[in-house]
Amino acid sequence: MDSLELTNLLEKYWSCETSLEEEQKLKDYFRGEVPEALKETAELFRYFEQQQNMTVKQSFDAEVKKKIVTKPAGRSASMYFNLARIAAGLVVVVAAGYFVREEVRKAYPTQNEDTFSDPKLALEETKKALMMISNSFNKAHKEAGKINLFNEAEEKIQGKRVGEKKVNI
Amino acid sequence: MNIESFENRVLPTKNKLFRFAFRLLGSQEEARDVVQDVMIKVWNGREQMASIENMEAWCMRITKNLSLDRLRSKQRKSTDPIEEGFEVRQETLTPYERTELNENMQRINQLMTALPDKQRQVMHLRDVEGYSYNEICEIMELDMSQVKVNLFRARNAVRERLVKLNAYGLS
Numbered sequence: 154m155d156s157l158e159l160t161n162l163l164e165k166y167w168s169c170e171t172s173l174e175e176e177q178k179l180k181d182y183f184r185g186e187v188p189e190a191l192k193e194t195a196e197l198f199r200y201f202e203q204q205q206n207m208t209v210k211q212s213f214d215a216e217v218k219k220k221i222v223t224k225p226a227g228r229s230a231s232m233y234f235n236l237a238r239i240a241a242g243l244v245v246v247v248a249a250g251y252f253v254r255e256e257v258r259k260a261y262p263t264q265n266e267d268t269f270s271d272p273k274l275a276l277e278e279t280k281k282a283l284m285m286i287s288n289s290f291n292k293a294h295k296e297a298g299k300i301n302l303f304n305e306a307e308e309k310i311q312g313k314r315v316g317e318k319k320v321n322i
Numbered sequence: 323m324n325i326e327s328f329e330n331r332v333l334p335t336k337n338k339l340f341r342f343a344f345r346l347l348g349s350q351e352e353a354r355d356v357v358q359d360v361m362i363k364v365w366n367g368r369e370q371m372a373s374i375e376n377m378e379a380w381c382m383r384i385t386k387n388l389s390l391d392r393l394r395s396k397q398r399k400s401t402d403p404i405e406e407g408f409e410v411r412q413e414t415l416t417p418y419e420r421t422e423l424n425e426n427m428q429r430i431n432q433l434m435t436a437l438p439d440k441q442r443q444v445m446h447l448r449d450v451e452g453y454s455y456n457e458i459c460e461i462m463e464l465d466m467s468q469v470k471v472n473l474f475r476a477r478n479a480v481r482e483r484l485v486k487l488n489a490y491g492l493s
Contacts, residue, residue: 167481169474173452193484200430204450207344208337209354217333217358218325221365 154182163194323368331377332364338378338451339385345446346389348435356392360384379453382461386443429487433480441476444469449477 154162162179165171171179183191183198269275323331336357343353360381364371374380434442440462447453447461458469 167477169470169477173454176449176452193487196426197430197480197484200427200434201449203427204341204446207341209340209357213336213354213358214329214333217361220358220362221325221328 154178156188323365323372328365328368332361332381335378335381336361339381341450342382342443342446343385343389345434345442345450346386346439347392352392353389356385356388359388363388376457376460379457379460382447383463386461430480433483436483437476437479440464441472441479444472445476445480448473 159182162171162175166176166179180198180202183195184202187195269278339357339360340353343356344350347353347356363384364381371377371380434445437445444458444462444464447458448455453461455466455469458464459466462469464472
């Protein structure tokens with residue numbers, strides 16, 4: 154780059170009219186030997202380039218990855234998590250239902266077992282039971298007969314009243 | 323966005339984000355924290371960010387906002403009056419950071435740090451990182467004329483001081 158071109162380019166730079174390519178050209182130029190008058194300007198451009206060497210420490214990536222992996226999962230993952238929770242709830246309910254049913258079955262067996270092996274004995278027992286019912290029934294019938302007394306009495310009274318009414322007419 | 327595209331599109335921007343955050347905050351440690359926050363923010367919002375065309379500019383924008391938030395909360399916390407002048411930000415550099423810059427570079431660094439926030443950011447984005455004006459508009463959330471005005475002022479402030487340094491040999 155000759156001095157005229159350099160001067161023009163620098164003027165453009167100070168008035169913010171240079172393109173990125175032209176600015177790179179200036180940076181490239183000032184990397185080399187420069188006239189004494191431009192020493193300070195060269196420092197500025199070297200400074201810009203030197204700043205690019207500043208980097209974060211090596212362990213940065215690993216630290217970030219560690220943090221983002223342990224962070225709560227995103228939306229799609231949390232949806233699966235919720236589904237899994239619902240499924241787990243259903244499993245618990247179904248399992249509990251099954252065990253309760255089993256317990257109920259054990260506590261109240263549905264099958265009737267034979268109580269007697271000898272038919273004669275069974276017949277006697279049946280007869281005894283039927284006699285007991287019969288006796289109780291008769292006893293109750295006798296007692297119920299007393300209620301009839303009331304009915305008859307009520308009918309009599311009603312009959313009288315009807316008679317009275319007829320007389321009144 | 324899955325972890326693979328995160329590694330390919332977002333993680334590689336880390337150094338640019340770091341330099342930008344450092345330019346604003348003046349502390350490597352804080353800049354690193356901010357970049358880490360940006361990464362986590364992008365990852366957590368990855369579903370919404372699928373449509374973003376220029377992921378790098380987007381990350382830079384988040385970096386700028388998080389850095390400014392940090393600066394603001396720092397200013398709120400400190401009871402000291404805000405100092406002005408050249409050396410203020412230089413003091414925030416650790417001795418290790420200071421040795422990284424040689425004397426000349428330190429001088430330029432002082433010129434840059436003395437610039438107002440917006441001018442400094444725009445100049446950094448253009449001259450250090452080589453972003454186009456459109457990208458700078460996107461990152462800074464400014465229109466083209468504001469970007470150009472800020473860059474113009476920044477470059478000329480630096481130029482003026484360089485000339486003075488040259489003329490009087492002040493350093």
